[in-house]
Amino acid sequence: MAQLASALMTMIVGILGCVVYFYGSNILLDKIFPTKNRPAQDVARNLRIANNVRPWLFLGPAVLLLTFYLFYPVIDSIRLSFFDRSGDEFVGISNYVWLFGNDEFFESFQNNMLWLIVVPTMSTFLGLVIATMTDRIWWGNIAKSLIFMPMAISFIGASVIWKFIYDFRSGGDAQIGLLNAIVVFFGGEPQNWITMPFWNNFFLMVILIWVQTGFAMVILSAALRGIPDETIEAAVLDGASGVQIFFKIMVPQIWGTIAVVWTTITILVLKVFDIVLAMTNGQWDTQVLANQMFDWMFRGGGDFGRGAVVAIVIMVMVIPIMVWNIKRANAEMEGR
Amino acid sequence: MADVKLTHVKKIYSNKVEVLKDINLDIKQGEFIVFVGPSGCGKSTLLRMISGLEEITSGTLEIDGQVVNDVPPALRGIAMVFQSYALYPHMSVYDNMAFSLQIAKLSKEDIDQQVRKAADLLQLTPYLDRLPKALSGGQRQRVAIGRAIVRRPKVFLFDEPLSNLDAALRVATRMEIANLKESMPDSTMIYVTHDQVEAMTLADRIVLLSGGDVEQVGPPLDLYEHPANVFVAKFIGSPSMNVVPCKIEKAGEQTSVSICPSIVVDTPIVTDVKEESKAAFFGIRPENLVVVETAEEGFLTGEVTFVESLGEATLLYVKVPGCDEAMIAKQAGTLNIKRGDTVHLSALPEKMHLFDSNELSYLR
Structure with missing residues (x-):
C-alpha cells in the first residue's frame, strides 16, 4: 500500500513538475521579451529572440537526460574496456x-x-x-x-x-x-x-x-x-x-x-x-x-x-x- | 472489327445501390465515343465495367462480337488511360511502356521496337530513361497514353485523362488525343469526361448519362440542336439553355405557347392536337436570344439584373416580369448595357425548343 502511494506520489509530482517547467519557463520567456504595448521594432526583435529560444526550452530537458543516460554510458564503456575487472587499473588492449x-x-x-x-x-x-x-x-x-x-x-x-x-x-x-x-x-x-x-x-x-x-x-x-x-x-x-x-x-x-x-x-x-x-x-x-x-x-x-x-x-x-x-x-x- | 456492344447492362452494388440501370449501347469500330454526365452519373463505372475492373451485375458486354463478361481485363483487347496516369513510380518511362509486353513475354527486339515507335509518336524519346517523378504532368499523361498504345488494343479507354492538367495543357493534350485518333482510325475509343467542351470537340458520338441512365446518344451537334429532354438541353451548352414552364395555347402544325405567364410565342414545332392547353416547357439557348431596339421586334422585354462581360461575349441576366428565373442572353462582343436597363429580346423561331410535361422534347 505504502509502495503504491509513493509510486502515485512520484507520478503526480513528476507530471506536475513537467507542467510547471514548460508553462513557467515559457511565461518567463514572454516576460523577459515582452511583445505587448511596445514599439513595433522592439516587438519584432523580441519575437525573433523568443522564437529562437523557445525550442530549446522544450528540447532542453530531453537533451540533458539523453546526454546523461546515453552519452555518458558510451564514453564510460569505452573507458572501462581498457581497464581491469574492477575498473581501477589501466590494462591497455588486453x-x-x-x-x-x-x-x-x-x-x-x-x-x-x-x-x-x-x-x-x-x-x-x-x-x-x-x-x-x-x-x-x-x-x-x-x-x-x-x-x-x-x-x-x-x-x-x-x-x-x-x-x-x-x-x-x-x-x-x-x-x-x-x-x-x-x-x-x-x-x-x-x-x-x-x-x-x-x-x-x-x-x-x-x-x-x-x-x-x-x-x-x-x-x-x-x-x-x-x-x-x-x-x-x-x-x-x-x-x-x-x-x-x-x-x-x-x-x-x-x-x-x-x-x-x-x-x-x-x-x-x-x-x-x-x-x-x-x-x-x-x-x-x-x-x-x-x-x-x-x-x-x-x-x-x-x-x-x-x-x-x-x-x-x-x-x-x-x-x-x-x-x-x-x-x-x-x-x-x-x-x- | 472491334465493336463494343452493351446489352441490358446493369450495375448494382452489394448495398443494393443501383448505379447503372439497363444500359444499351452499340459502339462501332473506329468510333470515338464520349461518356459525359455530372459526377455520380455512373460514367466511370460504365467504363470500368468495359475494362473489366468492375464486375457486370447483369446484361452482356461484347467486344469484337464475343461476350467478355467473364474474360479477364488483360485478354479483352483493351487499354486504359487513368485520370491519375497510374504510372509505375519505380519504373523508367521505357519500362512503364514495356511492362505489358514483358508480361506477355514478347521478344526483347519486339518490345524495343514497339516502345520506341510509341515514344516517337508521343515525342517521349528523350525521356525514356527518366522516372515518372522527373516528368511534367503533360509528359506523364503522354507516357500513360504510350503505355496504352504499345499494347495495340482494339479499344482504348480514357478515364478523365485531362482533369489533372492545367487549362493550357488540357487544350494541347486534347488536340493530341484528337490527332492520335486520326492516326489510328481503326481503333475504337471510349472517353469519359465531365467536361462538355471535351465531349463536344472529341466525340463522334456522345453518350450523355445521368443517374445511371442514358439520357441521349448522338453526334455532338445533334445533342446541341435536338436535345431529347430538358436534362440534355441544360447539360450541353454553356451557359445552359433557358427553360421556363409554359402552357400550350394552340397545337398542330405550328404550336403557340404562353410563357411568363401571358406572353404568347409562336413556334414552328409540330404537336399533336391532344396536347392543347397542357402544361409544357419552353426552351431557348442564351446564344439564340438577340437584343433588339424595340419591343415590337422582340418577344420578351425585361430588366437587366446582372451583366457579365467576358470580352468575346457578354452575358445578360434579364428578369422578365411574370417569370420566376432570369433569362440569360449571350451577345457577341461588348455591349453598352448596364444593370437596371430595360432590354428587348428576339429569337429565331426555329431555334426554339418545346418539351412536354415529362420534360421530353416534342420531335419536330
Missing part, C-alpha cells in the same frame, strides 16, 4: 586480446549472425505476406489485432509462454508442452527442444519472430495502403498475375519501408538478450553477445573490463545499421 581468443565469444558471434539473418528476414517476410493477405479478407482486422498482440508482451513474458510450448517431461510423464503434445499425438518421440544444439537457436528465434511479425505487419500494411490503387489496376490491365503484381508493382513501391522495417528489427536482434536469458541463459550453444556481456559484467564474471569489451563490439555492429536506418527513415518522410 581485454580485446582476451576477447578475440575466447571460444564463447565466437559462439556468441556466430549465433548473433544466425539471429541476424533469420529473424529480420522472417519477420519482414511474414509481416509483408500477412499485411497483403489481411487487406483482402473481411476478418483481416481481427487477424491483424491477434498478430499484433505479442508486441504488447515483454520478451521475458513471451519467453515464459514459449517455455510452456517447448516444455519436455522425461520418462513416461504426460507431456504438458504444446509442441511435444503434438509430436506425441502424431506418434512421435517427445524431444527436449531447447537443449538440442544448433536447432535450439531457431526455437529461440521463433519467439522473437512471433513478437516482431506484428510490428512489421503494421508498418508494411500502412505502406501498402499508400500504394495508389490505379497502379495496381493498370497492372491488372497490363496482364500481370497476382504474384507479378505483388513482386513487380507493390513491393518495389514500398521498398523504402521494407528496408526501414528490416533494419529496425536487425538493430533489435543485435541486442537480443532477454529471450536467451530466460530460455537457456546461453547454455547448449545458444549464447549471444548481449547475454555474454551481462554474464561477465554482473554475474559470475564480475569483470567490468571484459563486459565492456563485449558491449563495445555490439555497439560497433549496431552503429552503421542505425545510421543507414535513420537516413532511410528520413528519406521516406521527405517522400510523404
